[in-house]
Amino acid sequence: MDWSLVTMAERSARRSSSTMQEIEAFYAAMLPRMEAVLGYLADVSADDEAPENLRLLDLTKSLAEVAPAVELFFEPTISYGYDVSRFATDPE
Amino acid sequence: MAEAISPYKAAKRFHYAYPEMGTGPVPIEPYISPEYFELERERVFKKVWLYACRVEQLRNAGDFLVIELSVCDTSVVLVRDANGDLRAFHNMCAHRGNKIAYDLSGNIASFTCRFHGWTYSLGGELTFVPDEDNYFDIDKGCLGLTPVHVDEWEGFVFVNVDPEPRETLTEYLGELGSGLHGYPFGELSGKVHRFETVVNANWKLVKDAFQEVCHTPYQHRRSLPDAYQNSDNPHTRLIDMAVVGHHGRASLFGNMAHVPSPVAAHAYAHGSTIVSAALGPEGSPETDPPGVNPTGSPDWSFELQVFFPSFFLAVARGSYFAHQFLPLGVDKTLWQSMICYPEPTTLAERFSQEYSRVMFRDIMCEDGRQLEETQSMLKSGAKQHFQLKDEELLVRQGLYEVDRMITASNTTGGLVSDA
Numbered sequence: 162m163d164w165s166l167v168t169m170a171e172r173s174a175r176r177s178s179s180t181m182q183e184i185e186a187f188y189a190a191m192l193p194r195m196e197a198v199l200g201y202l203a204d205v206s207a208d209d210e211a212p213e214n215l216r217l218l219d220l221t222k223s224l225a226e227v228a229p230a231v232e233l234f235f236e237p238t239i240s241y242g243y244d245v246s247r248f249a250t251d252p253e
Numbered sequence: 254m255a256e257a258i259s260p261y262k263a264a265k266r267f268h269y270a271y272p273e274m275g276t277g278p279v280p281i282e283p284y285i286s287p288e289y290f291e292l293e294r295e296r297v298f299k300k301v302w303l304y305a306c307r308v309e310q311l312r313n314a315g316d317f318l319v320i321e322l323s324v325c326d327t328s329v330v331l332v333r334d335a336n337g338d339l340r341a342f343h344n345m346c347a348h349r350g351n352k353i354a355y356d357l358s359g360n361i362a363s364f365t366c367r368f369h370g371w372t373y374s375l376g377g378e379l380t381f382v383p384d385e386d387n388y389f390d391i392d393k394g395c396l397g398l399t400p401v402h403v404d405e406w407e408g409f410v411f412v413n414v415d416p417e418p419r420e421t422l423t424e425y426l427g428e429l430g431s432g433l434h435g436y437p438f439g440e441l442s443g444k445v446h447r448f449e450t451v452v453n454a455n456w457k458l459v460k461d462a463f464q465e466v467c468h469t470p471y472q473h474r475r476s477l478p479d480a481y482q483n484s485d486n487p488h489t490r491l492i493d494m495a496v497v498g499h500h501g502r503a504s505l506f507g508n509m510a511h512v513p514s515p516v517a518a519h520a521y522a523h524g525s526t527i528v529s530a531a532l533g534p535e536g537s538p539e540t541d542p543p544g545v546n547p548t549g550s551p552d553w554s555f556e557l558q559v560f561f562p563s564f565f566l567a568v569a570r571g572s573y574f575a576h577q578f579l580p581l582g583v584d585k586t587l588w589q590s591m592i593c594y595p596e597p598t599t600l601a602e603r604f605s606q607e608y609s610r611v612m613f614r615d616i617m618c619e620d621g622r623q624l625e626e627t628q629s630m631l632k633s634g635a636k637q638h639f640q641l642k643d644e645e646l647l648v649r650q651g652l653y654e655v656d657r658m659i660t661a662s663n664t665t666g667g668l669v670s671d672a
Contacts, residue, residue, distance in 0.1 A: 169610070195519050203523060203601035218600045225608040228516035229615050233475050243621025248448045248614055 162187070164223040165216045168252045172226040173245055177238050181230070188231045191224045261486035261506065265643045267494050274646075274653045278638035283652060284455040285631045290583040292659045297562055298324045300658070302404070302411040302418070302425045304564040304577050305331055307442055309408070311339060315360045315375060319344060324580040325414045329401050330354050330364070334375040339405060341412050342377050342398035353398065364398070373398050406430055407438045427498035429558055432544025433568070441573050443596030446610045448617065449589045454624040455631075456580040457651060459588055460563045462620045463576055464647040466491065466505060472623060476616045481554065483508045492550045494646055499561040499654055501647040504546055507554025516608065524605030525571025525594060526612070559647055561654050571595075574613060584628055590617060 164187050166172045176184065191198075198217060205214050230237050238245065260266075268276050283289045305320045317332040328344035330353070344352045346366040353364045353373060363380065364373040372381035377398035382391060402413040404422035407430075411422050423430065452459060462468070469481050469489040482489045492504040513521055520526055545568060546553040555569035565576040574592040581587050592613045597603045630636075641649050 169607075192515060195516070199519055199523055199601045199604065202604065203599050205600045207597040207599055207603055209600060214600060218603060221604040222607045224516060225520065225604060225611050228514065228608065229476065229611060232514035232516060233478075234615075235475075239475075239615060239618045241622060242615075242618035243450075243452075243625075245614065245618050247450045247621075248617070249450065250448050250614070251446060 165219040166223055167219055169222075169226070169250050170252070172223050175223070176226050176230060177245065179227075179237055181235075181237055184227045184230050184237055188224065188227055191220065195221070195224070260492070261488075261490040267491075267646045268643050268649075271496055271646070271650070274649050276641075278640050279649060279652055281631050281637055281639065283655065284458055284628070285583065287583050289659075290455075290580065293580070293655060294324055294326075296659045297655055298322075298580070299326075300413075300415045300419070301562060302413045302420075302422050303562075303579070304560075304575075305329065305341070305403070305410045305412045307408055307445065308339075308405060308410060309442055309445070310358070311410070313360065315362060316358075317354065317361055317364075317375075318358045319354050319356070320412070322412075322414065322579070327401075327414060328352060329412055329414070330398070331403065331410065331412070332361075332375050336376075339403055339410060340376060341401040341403035343401060343414075345399065346371050347379060347396040347398075348382075407433060407436070408442060409438070425499065426560065427500070429497040429500045429502055429544065429560065432497075432547075433542055433558070433566075435542035436545060436568055436573075438573070440595055441571070442593050444594045444606060445591050446593075446606070446613075447589065447591045448614060449587070450621070451581065452586050452588050452621060452624050453584055454586055454628040455584055456563055456578045456586040457655070458628055458631075459578045459586045459624055460559075460565075460651060461645075461648045462624060463565055464501065464503075464557070464559050464651065465645045466503075466557075467642065467644045472619050473616060476612070476619055479508055480511045481505065481507060483510065486552075488644075491644060492546075492553060493548050494644070496646070496650050501559040501650050502544070503557045503647065504548060504550065505554050505557060505567075506550075506552050509552065517612075520605040520608035522605075523599075523601040524597070524609070525569075526605065526609035559651070561651070572609065588621075 162183065164175065166175060198221060202217065303322065306318050310318055311331060311333045314333050314335050314337060317330055320329045320331065322329055329341050330344045331339065331341045334340050344354055346353050346368065348366065348369055348371050351366050351368040353366045355367065363375065370383040371379065374380050377400060379393040379396045382388065382393065385391060402418050404411055406422055406426055466481065466489050469477055470487065486506055489506065492506050494503040495501070545556050555567050558566045563578040567574050572592070572594050574590065576590045579587045592610055594606050597606055
């Protein structure tokens with residue numbers, strides 16, 4: 162499953178429609194690599210447009226999206242909360 | 254020497270400074286009454302300065318933004334004119350009343366009404382009327398776009414639809430506004446992520462959820478298990494709180510021993526996040542503007558300002574966020590939020606900002622459900638009042654200020670509804 166998703170709306174929809182097993186599998190694959198990935202991305206300009214760098218950035222953004230599910234809520238969506246899809250946000 | 258009592262162990266520190274507001278239960282009626290809502294529309298929202306946008310959204314000549322202010326029965330076009338000045342107008346053609354801007358934003362050389370082609374300059378002057386000699390006594394000089402008062406504070410653009418505002422923006426914001434002078438709003442608006450939703454709750458109920466933080470150990474038990482509380486301060490009590498003119502402010506406690514989750518730690522290592530401010534921010538009391546951490550507390554995490562009627566700022570070191578809650582009806586509110594950072598310089602920083610953005614949104618998801626559940630009960634008649642604790646002073650103050658503005662002369666003290 163490709164978690165390299167360009168917009169928050171897509172990443173949020175992916176989190177909401179995934180099982181906890183799928184989310185945890187992505188989290189477990191990304192977390193150990195983050196030290197190296199961020200070390201690399203810290204040397205790449207914020208407006209770099211190289212596709213491979215943007216793909217890597219989008220993967221880290223997807224980790225940011227699912228991290229609360231794994232680390233704080235222990236479920237894909239905040240089942241006792243507001244429907245996240247009701248929050249319109251800017252693309253990216 | 255006796256050990257100092259932790260300030261967070263002393264109860265009822267704030268209300269008694271404001272005896273005119275009382276300490277009793279507050280009525281539910283203002284949250285559900287259509288009649289009260291119409292009074293709020295005419296005597297509050299059409300008379301005050303309302304936040305419209307950031308200056309960065311109107312950088313260049315011709316940049317425009319439309320703000321729908323249904324609570325003021327209007328739509329306002331904001332535009333950077335050819336001289337570089339900020340202008341605001343009611344979005345209404347002088348011919349037969351159509352909106353002259355349908356798009357919500359863009360860059361334009363002039364405004365042309367889609368109905369019959371009447372054209373206005375960026376300064377609002379009527380410059381062209383097609384088939385002009387078929388009209389009777391048109392004086393173009395008197396038929397420009399009707400201006401709306403607009404002014405700017407620290408890069409925040411405000412409008413006031415009152416044709417003769419009682420106070421200038423500076424006067425309106427008062428000491429709460431001037432106390433923030435020096436806070437780096439411009440630098441920290443380099444990157445802004447916005448959220449917007451329509452929530453089925455009265456605007457005051459939405460506002461109340463954000464002007465106290467004692468709900469944190471309960472409503473945010475999962476998202477914020479310990480960033481804003483510890484054994485000394487288990488109830489997330491405030492460092493300090495005050496009413497300042499029409500407005501209110503609070504200094505928020507942060508748990509400096511908070512340990513971030515694994516992904517949060519990566520985010521903190523590569524940028525500023527609003528929650529990372531609880532870990533012990535850089536900077537010091539000597540460099541803070543007077544309105545930021547006014548007591549110079551080492552436990553300070555961020556400063557909340559509630560600008561009446563419903564514009565919120567929460568400023569930390571390295572990031573700030575803002576909310577505005579605009580009524581759409583007695584039980585419907587346009588909830589707009591933004592989280593703001595410096596312009597990122599690396600892709601790692603963009604990851605960090607995204608993490609903060611996700612947390613900001615998820616925390617608001619925890620706040621949002623309560624609003625609609627609560628509003629759905631308010632007309633039941635089961636209860637007629639809310640009971641407010643000391644830390645909920647700003648909830649009381651907000652109701653009091655609305656009531657004060659609605660009531661021509663309030664000589665009884667306390668809320669009119671208590672009389």
